[in-house]
Amino acid sequence: MKFVAFERAKQGTGASRRLRNSGKTPGIVYGGTGEAKLIELDHNALWHALKKEAFHASILDMELNGQTSKVLLRDYQMHPYKQLVLHIDFQRVEANTTLHMKVPLHYSGEQDSEAVKTDKCLVNHVVTEIEVACIPANLPEFINVDLSGLKKGVSLHVNDITLPNGVKVITHGKPNPVLVSVTAPAEEVEAAPAAPAAEAPAKGKGKK
Template sequence: MSKTHEIKVTKRELQRKGASRRLRHAGVIPAIVYGGNAEPVAISLDHNEIWLAQQNEWFYASILDLNLDGQVQKVLLRDMQRHPYKQLIMHLDFQRVNENEALTASVPLHFINEDTSPAGKAADVVVTHELKEVTISCLPKDLPESIEVDLADLAAGDVVYLSNIKLPKGVEIPALALGKDHDDAIVTAKHGKEDAADAEEAPAAE
């Protein structure tokens, strides 16, 4: 289970874009909380606090406790709008979670023991991480901040698939229920010459 992280928020009235612009100039991020049986609530958050928080994986893949005047709502971040070139967060969307209902979230994959694996120690083998995160389904209490993929036995020619991931208790990968075609590769280990041959064949196939 992932840890929860508390963030203080302030309620705001739903207003026009001009009001949101003024909030951002004041160092405040406009946001919305929706979902569940309650009405959407417009809130604001301190930009500096969120800017630091969003540099951590947990901000994107953990249950967040939004503290509004002492009342805590458990939510997941569902959308973040950034300024195209400034270090500025424009808007956030949070979705309420119910502890008794399964949720769907994307969590990062952490690859371990790659350097000490047969493929990792081979000079002529290229290890590629095809996926960096995976979409899972679970109850909020079972939501992990990340999932480890142990590559200790990875050898040249191996392919690691979604179905090879050892999932924490209570966690599922919905894509696997859709059939083998959705069992995507997450790691490949190829000889360097093999990669070069693939690159040469690609233009010829067009």
């Protein structure tokens, strides 16, 4: 994906407020061999870009001052209740730098699996993204995970999936995290009808 940014000179709360009022979003780009630069982007274009998965998980081409550089979205701040992007951060990436990024998992095929089709099991996507380490050229936009081989009572782990070439999963000490769990359907238990309450004897005044 490609986007256009413009260099900005002024900084501070007042300058950022004026930028937002004019339909711009303040930001910064840093990292790599260049110095950090203050930038601004068209808010409407940025708003629509943030709705796209690829904008969050892939290398972006940023055009600034007529030059294009490779960057990653690193952070952005939203207004508490308005549809307004307050600030955005990008990091420059270089070809030989190892990146650590979270990549979405795209699951498919579970409806054709034995677990779902035959045994009517419940499939739970425990994890929807994983952190990977790779150079920029090998960074996948997403990772496809085929669930057509799921079986009753057998969970899918990280070691069960095929990763793109040059991509390594970062598990932060967990040996083999579960990605998808498979459980048998819960049995419907009909509650026994409650016994009617015994009627209390009518109270009355006894004769002496």
